[in-house]
Amino acid sequence: MDFWAVIQQEWATRALIASTMVGLMCGVLGVFLVLRHMSLVGDALGHAILPGVVVAFILVGYNTLGFFIGAVAAGMLTALGITWIQQHMRTKNDAAIGIVFTAMFSIGVMGISWISHEEGVHLDLKDFLFGNVLGVADQDLYLAAMTLVMVLASIIILYRPLFVSTFQEVVARTIGIKVETLHYFLMLMLSFAVVASLQTVGVILVVAMLITPASTALLLSKRLKWVLVWAGLIGVVSAVGGLLAAIVFETTPGPAIAVVATILYLIAAFIAPEKGLAMRTWHRIQLQRRIEEEDMLKCLFHLCRSSTPITIEALAQSLGQSPRKVRRVLSRLKAKSLIDDKWQLTQKGRARAAALIRAHRLWETYLAQRTGLKPEHIHADAERLEHLLPEEMLDTIDESLGFPSIDPHGSPIPPKEGLPDHPLSTLPVGQQARIAPTQPDEQVVAELWRLGLPPGTQIECLETDDGEVLIRYNGQTQRLPSHIARKVNIELVK
């Protein structure tokens, strides 16, 4: 049959409206379920409403409203039963859920098969298990619409208490939120949603509508508000998409909806910004490449210092990499103009290498001083972290260590870029020196002129205290605080 002709028929329109409403409310409600680690409870409630439907059928016959009330009652009974066991017995939480819902489900199934024996009863177990979205009646639509309005209104009104109590239950209590009441109210809303979904996806698969769109949404945003919007949207797309797919491929709608929801989840899991596999792999590759490049820079820097000729073989050996890899990394460095054609570090490359060595040696110093680890134990740790420590954290560490100039192995720690090669703060007592003609910091030069200490002035160190220095020059003495002394470049007078 022609697809367009089919979906224009009344039963198809009703099915579409019902799925849209169910997708929306289950998606939104599911977010709180997932965040509260209650996914299993959603599954349990789905199964457990069955005996309620049976009892309602016995009492009032085939009546949608009757089913609704019976199902909600059974749902609440289940929620109370689970909570009671969890609080009063030494049974684990998930086990408690399992005990209660399988018992309820079994009673329901037995009940249905028992009343189906009587003649003229059109109560089909299959409809409850997998839904019967193509047989939605007006009354079902009204009930679903009412439920939808109630669920959405409650979430909007109770957004703040739900947010706080889901994130930190104890904190919610301290500011006077009635956490238990809220929990049972959420259970009530959940029973409503489950009953409303019965026709669309059935009791077995309702949990897919609750947790799959919500989990997908959680991959897509880092703010609760937007997660709720995404979850509603994805729920609708899954439900409608699944229904249409079922019509096209002439299959059962409930499972088709669950499959579409799962496909959307897989897509998000792959391409989601930040949390998706694709992005994470990309970031890992980027990091790996950066570490290779940085290790190469350091290696070049050391080879430069020891005036060993730079060859592919020497680099390959000292880095433990294949010559091919070394060539690749070198060409990447050249493209970033960190090295020149002769594999010599450019100005930019030298600065980067010095920054890395600073990170490495500062971290080693920090570990040695603050944790008491032996210098021989900390190299590996520093080797890894030198690539990862952010600049501002290094500055904090530097400051808290009092701007050390050598690491625990006795190697010099290069100063932060923009700091002098020979800072005044490292001048030993009694030593003569000259203010160097080249100064890295313009402001410091201005300050030096103000103090009558222009470049070239001869100075002598009289006293040092934690980076602060007392100097004598032109017959006067001057105390320079550490934050200035660190920035003044000097030349030793032989």
Add this chain to the structure above:
Amino acid sequence: MIDVPAISIRGLSVSYGRKRVLSNIWLDIEPGVVVGIVGPNGAGKSTLFKAIMGLLDQYMGEVHVLGKPVEEVRKQVAYIPQRDDIDWHFPATVYDIVVMGRYPHKGLLRRLDAQDHAIVRQALQDMDIAQLQHRQIGELSGGQQQRVFLARALAQQADILLLDEPFVGVDVTTEERIIQILKKLARSGKTMLVVHHDLSTVQAYFDKVVMLNQRLIAYGDTDTTFTEENIAATYRSQLPILHQAGLVE
């Protein structure tokens, strides 16, 4: 108002079933101090916190906060739970968390106004995390996370802050920084109660110390109260460990 203690506990006893957790505690804490709470596991430290937050169902005695029953002054008490109780993947940014501090003042539906947002921004600045406000909370370091919860307490404009082991999982530098922040808050009249395990830093960190082991062993200025004798009385069951650590002779 100056005479009203920040927290006043009169004859508090708490039992869980048959097990006595706190026994006849009498304690007045004056405002504007940083108080360390020390004691072995099971000493009743978290029960004491629950009492001050008004979360105990059954207890004997009276607990007053700022001269009133706790239920009436909930807004004034901010609780900063242990870091490992928190789901760090939760979809919330730093700003979302700090703005929670305004909820108790707003009820369910009243919109947050410009003043609320100004208070939140100020709290973020005071804790030096304004530049992190759009980060998801899991993307922060331990110290930064701790400052987010302090900022929420500031946004709540609470006078009493209860911190449960705030230094667990935080590096030494940040630990010192947080204690500086607490001392500054104390100078502005707020009262901080801190559950703390590292006995070697008690002397440096706290103005006053509560030494608890079901009974109140001692309360007073850290200089005069945190003595070897009191430590031994508090940690009686764990003496061998303390001995090894060199904290008692």
